[in-house]
Amino acid sequence: MNPCSWIPQRPTPGPSARMEFLWHLFMMIGILARTGMSQGCTPPPGAQNLALGRPATQSSIFEDVTGKAVAGKAVDGKRDGKWVQGSCSHTQLDTEPWWNVDLGSRQSVSAVIVKNREDECCGERIRGAQIRVGDSLADHGKQNPICGTITDTRPGSVSTICCNGLEGRYVTIVIPGRAEYLTLCEVEVLAQGCTPPPGAQNLALGRPATQSSIFEDVTGKAVAGKAVDGKRDGKWVQGSCSHTQLDTEPWWNVDLGSRQSVSAVIVKNREDECCGERIRGAQIRVGDSLADHGKQNPICGTITDTRPGSVSTICCNGLEGRYVTIVIPGRAECLTLCEVEVLAQGCTPPPGAQNLALGRPATQSSIFEDVTGKAVAGKAVDGKRDGKWVQGSCSHTQLDTEPWWNVDLGSRQSVSAVIVKNREDECCGERIRGAQIRVGDSLADHGKQNPICGTITDTRPGSVSTICCNGLEGRYVTIVIPGRAECLTLCEVEVLAQGCTPPPGAWNLALGHPATQSSIFEDVTGKAMAEKAVDGKRDGKWVQGSCSHTQFDTEPWWNVDLGSRQSVSVVIVKNREDECCGERIRGAQIHVGDSLADHGKQNPICGIITDTRPGSVSTICCNGLEGRYVTIVIPGRAEYLTLCEVEVLAQGCAPPPGAQNLALGRPATQSSIFEDVTGKAVAGKAVDGKRDGKWVQGSCSHTQLDTEPWWNVDLGSRQSVSAVIVKNREDECCGERIRGAQIRVGDSLADHGKQNPICGTITDTRPGSVSTICCNGLEGRYVTVVIPGRAEYLTLCEVEVIAQGCAPPPGAAGPSPTPHRDPSAEGPLGQTQRPGQGGVSLPV
Incomplete structure (x- = not known):
């Protein structure tokens, strides 16, 4: 085989093509000549810095009046490039000087970011520095595979070198072939993959899927659709994984239905003893073409984690397309996928979060x-x-x-x-x-x-x-x-x-529930068991003995069992408040889900703790993320995990008693009108004051089978909204249709109000459920209910828009308060606990 045959062969360009090429070339030269352009690629948003605080060494240590410029200064988290600040590493004038960081274990590296010194002296010294990643310390790692070379020598330059999942325990930076000083003001090693945005919609769930062939055994046919059935179970015998035959370049494809902007693709590998390594090198491609089954569409990443049960999160950073293809290139293989989730670009902002930019310079x-x-x-x-x-x-x-x-x-x-x-x-x-x-x-x-x-x-x-x-x-x-x-x-x-306003009156699901952790720390105050973080005491002083605490563990974790699958609004974490150790909680991740595999560390993430001040209270929004287990873990390093209280608040809130229902009898519209023997299910039926959820009673609104069906009410003027209460139909048919419906409040009718700010999402699909969505004073004239991203019927048996504020004093003139609900018919979250009842069935 010709060793250069991989180089793309291009036809000889004509005159117009040559002119276009020259124009682009001149433009690129002009751009690269300007200051401020960083070298390399765009790192995945939210990617973990694997190097922060890790052990580092270098070929020698330079020392002057500012002190010793040790290797560890390049991984101290400070990007300041001024030499006098004392935060840069620096070697002597060595032949082929080197710097090395030990990540602690073999890692998949997305990119390495290097900050150059920014004072007038010496920026050019870093020219030609090579970034190498691998598992060998022979010759200080200089023989490990190379992922790139630094070419930007301007003072203060930030070079981002793509490693595209190159794996290894050690990252080495070396200046080859000459005697030089090596100065590094910060080195960040970013993990392959990214943190999916909390609350992001899974665009692939239930969508049509195909694959190159179908494997069949005693468990049945492993069709492509099993990878988008919403089940993350990775055990082959459970029958929820797709599987091809032994194909040359096997592929799997899902049709999202329309062009979408993709944030990330999450792939769950099979978790039994057999065959996890088969997924090695599988490429994720996103685009609008089905030519060659989508294999020519742009690539957003490659799977490198082949451990049984691994969950690979591949960042696509808004790559757009209708089709997502997974293909194993260049070899014959079986392709097995136990779940594929395609997450939409963007996220749900935390309701009530403060706008920090308003009126700022x-x-x-x-x-x-x-x-x-x-x-x-x-x-x-x-x-x-x-x-x-x-x-x-x-x-x-x-x-x-x-x-x-x-x-x-x-x-x-x-x-x-x-x-x-x-x-x-x-x-x-x-x-x-x-x-x-x-x-x-x-x-x-x-x-x-x-x-x-x-x-x-x-x-x-x-x-x-x-x-x-x-x-x-x-x-x-x-x-x-x-x-x-x-x-x-x-x-x-x-x-x-960051953070959100917890819904008033929300129930703490974690209080007194069983909790476990990676290990138990013990001193004169006693054993700091996991249960101490859910004992209802927010005291953060260590000597009071009410905080949980692990040993010095690698990736320490803490877990609480809520007893059943719950819809979680927020998780509140109280840090210890004495002088010692508040910073230890930095980067702790909150995970919510139904799996205890790896202690719940693979469950979906709803946020990261960034506030390390003593006694800090971090409120992490989960926006209705569902699961039985809540796990807190500090990833990527050895640390103590101390938690002085963890509160897990249920989705939904208690509206202020007696507050006015702003929607009652107001004009309402919807995307279309469904009609059957009971009559026309017009939009106004959802604001008629009747909470009856039986279809045959004729008091529910109902659309046709629309793409992204919507319902809207005009409050008449700009209002401050405390909460929106939505009653679901309660007969046996169709309660699940309301899944994922978004509540939006604002002043715009553009796109029927679908672009207005969101205050929450409906997750309770039980027949007759009553969902109370907190809006925390969000202001607007229009309230829109919309089911995004799919074709569906939208049925609303009552919508109440509750005013922010409180009831007027007795006897004062004003509108009548909303009738009180019967508390005996509701659960602890204000959700009706009625069994399904018979009625007229609607078309599926």
Whole structure:
């Protein structure tokens, strides 16, 4: 075989093609010549830094008046590049100087980020430094596979070198072939995969799937659809895994139904003793083509974890397409998939989360001006979401190369999500394509080098993009369009704080439930058992003896069994408050799910603890994530895990007693009207004051089988909404149809209100269920209920929109309060506990 046969062969270009090539070449040269462009690739948002605090060594140690520049200074978490700050590692003038970090175990590496020193001296010294990843310490790791070379030598440059899942325990940086000083101001080693956005929708669930062939044995036919049936069980005998024959380049494909923006793809491997290694090298591809079964679509990642039962999370960072294909290239193999989840780009912002950007100082690369006035940066943080250019509430730059916009939050903040409203008139929505959201503490190059939390892919007029940052910390939020000349227009930018407001009156599901942990620490105060974190005592002083505590474990964990599958709103964690050890909880992950495999560490994640102050109380939003077990784990390092109280709050809340129902009798509309022998199920039947959920009574609204069916009520004026209560139909048919319905509140009727802010999602699909969704004062004139992402019937037997505030004093004039419910008919969460009853069946 010709050793160069893998190089793509291209036809000889014609004159027009050559001109186009030259134009692109000159443009690229111009871009690369500018300052501020970082080398390499975009790291996956939320990816774990495997190197932070790990043991590091180097070829020698430089010392001056600032002290010893030891290797560990490059993994101390400080990106400051000024030599006088004393946070950079530095060798002597060595021949082929090297630096090495021990990750503690074999890891799959996505990228390595290297921060160069930023003072006037010596940035060019790092030229040609190689990044190597592998399991050998022979010659200090210099013989391990190479994943890239640093070429950017500008002072303060940040080089991001893609390793694409290269595996190894050691990461070595070496300057080959010459005598040099090696200075590193920070090295971050990012894990392959990413943290999926909490609450993100699984686009693949129940969708049509095909594969290259079907394997069959005594358990039955392992058809492609078994990988999207919602069951993560990986035991072959359970019959929930897809499986092909021994095919050459076997493939599996799911049709999402329409073009979607994909955040991540999660793949569950089989977990019995046989065959986990077969999935090695499987590629994830996303695109709009079915040519060659989708194998030519863009690739978003490769599976490298072949352990039995492994769960691989592959970041796609908004890659768009209708089809997701998994293929094992280059060999004959069986392809087995026990579950595939395709997560939508974006996330559900925590209800009631504070907008940190509102009214804060903002700047941008230039200011556009026309007859409507100057489109200054501050217009994007004025609290107005109107996207019509003529209203004068959008910021706008000139046609700049890599235009940018920046807001100063005033202090270092933990950011949950950034929401960006695009302009909604006919002109120019597509300009925002590829805009990056960056969060950090540096204003160097206007913040363009700060960590990235996501990219905008939705360019529809009036689109609202919600980009998850998962607690990324920083003082400045920058939006930049990289790599081209463009105008940057922003009609509103909201920066939401990490954490959320727990629903008032929500029930603590964890109190007194059985809890376990990886080990038990013991001293003179006694045994710090797991149960102490669910004893109802929030005291954070160690000497009081009410905190759980593990030994110094690798990836320590704590778990509580809620007794049954529950819908979780938030998890609240109280840190210890004495002088010692608050920082130990940094990076602890909250997982919720039904599996105890690996102590629940593979269950879906709903958030990460970033606040390490003594006595801190971290409120992590789970937005209705369901499961029986809640696990807290510190990944990727050896640590003590101390928890002074853990509260797991149920989804839903108690509305203020006697609060006014703003929706009663108000005008309502819906996407279509279903009609049968009982009459027309018009939208107004959901606000007629009757909570009867029996279809035959004729008091429920009902749409046809619509794509993304919606229902909307006009409150008449802008209102502050405390909660929305939705009564599901209670006969035997169809309660599950309401699954995933979103409640949105706002002032816009664009797209029937589907782009307004979300205050929650319905997860209880039991017949006759009453879901109380907290909106925590979210304001707007319109309340929309919509089932996103699928074709469905939307049936609502009553919708109550509860005003924020309280009941007027007795005898005062005003509207009558909402009738009280019969508490004997409800469970602890305000959800009706009635059995299903007979009635007219609707078409499925």
